[in-house]
Amino acid sequence: MTAGRELGGFPYGQEQKKGDGGMKLHGTSQVNEQGQLCIGGVEATELVKQFGSPLYVMDEAAIRANCQAYYQGFVASGAGEVIYASKAFMTMAMCRLIESEGLGLDVVSGGELYTAKQAGFPMERVYFHGNNKTDEELALALDYGIGCIVVDNHFEMKRLDKLAGERGVKVPVLLRITPGIDCHTHDFVRTGQIDSKFGFTLPTGQAAEAVGAVLACENLDFLGVHCHIGSQIFELASFQYAAEVMMGFADELRAKFGCTIRVLNLGGGFGIRYTEKDDPADVADYARLVIEAVQQEAQKRNMPVPKLVVEPGRSIVATAGTTLYTVGSIKEITGVRKYVAVDGGMTDNPRPALYGSKYEALLANKANQPNEEVVTITGKCCESGDMLIWDLSLPKVESGDILAVTCTGAYNYAMSMNYNRIGRPAVVFVRDGEGSVVVKRETWEDLVRNDQIPASMLR
């Protein structure tokens, strides 16, 4: 099983039949004999009837399969631990799923931490990240008995040491290191290069100095080091290189301070197939390569092999998600373009507007019909940049059709917003022919829930 598991080709439209990769469906998604897209054994049109539109649909079996691929690759062999980067998609139900698959959790805010706690997630399996954690967040983490805090900077280190001391605890910490590794991905989602807001910089000597500082903190238990070289990475060699650089750094620390790292956390970033242009490797190959790299480096340097931790986010959930929209207005500018507007847009998927991200889509209710036209899918925001997909080949589109945008499981719901006071769609987990709401749709009432009118304006 691999992340982004694809269940073979799919007879959707003429262009895709040309054998150029074409549109593929992930997880349990398939087209039934009536030409209807089904996810988790339920027709997409049924899901919309039952739960409304637009709708985030998460294929539970697909998420579990991705978790299991990671578990097999990294945990079953005894090499280490997999902690799901909850920023990609976080809800209480998701925490339950992750817990049941034997993975840990990476959180980056008090809100994510609180959600995990509310879901009953075991706190000793939680790692807390972030470049500007507040005292309140650090105190919450300590009071919850968190497993590990990934310290990003000196400001945090000092306050955490003090807060832990006040509570009479010694808290396990990793130091976030910026190793200076450049990898091929979009600039905005590249976090490992030197010019980064995250972590202690390795090549300048700042990182080694920070280890000296953490070792001097009475209430911090230095477990090891962390790095994260970026997101949506396809070159496995980048991860291998990161492992080598970090093990080299561990060797330097041994020489300098006589300390041994017990944990090496190499972050997340494994890429997934959004469109035919993306060609990800298997999680099993990724695991093998990284585990071997760490073992070889340890052997070469006569060091104990540290516990390896990885933090996948996107590759656990992205391919499991499909967003269903209802087609509304259609505007044709003859000889220029045909705009097809859906009942969502950048508010539920800001990635195309933010990063120029590309997605594939199909008409869920006409999934076996040949493509007839090229259209541009736009959202309903008062914003010209509110585009979801440019130049998409589809069967003849009509108002009322259900458009299914695939691979929306990561950083879609998580990054959704209320611009134009548009409520967030519901999130539904589908499995074995049934859908269950895991996040309710935001109502107009929800949108004004926190609004206050000053007394002076009520007079």
Ligand SMILES: Cc1ncc(COP(=O)(O)O)c(C=O)c1O
């Ligand atoms: C520190 C850290 N860990 C893990 C992740 C998860 O990355 P991805 O979703 O690309 O696997 C991120 C996000 O890029 C991150 O910043």
Ligand SMILES: N[C@@H](CCCC[NH3+])C(=O)O
């Ligand atoms: N939000 C980004 C990924 C962020 C990575 C966080 N470190 C995306 O949608 O691709």
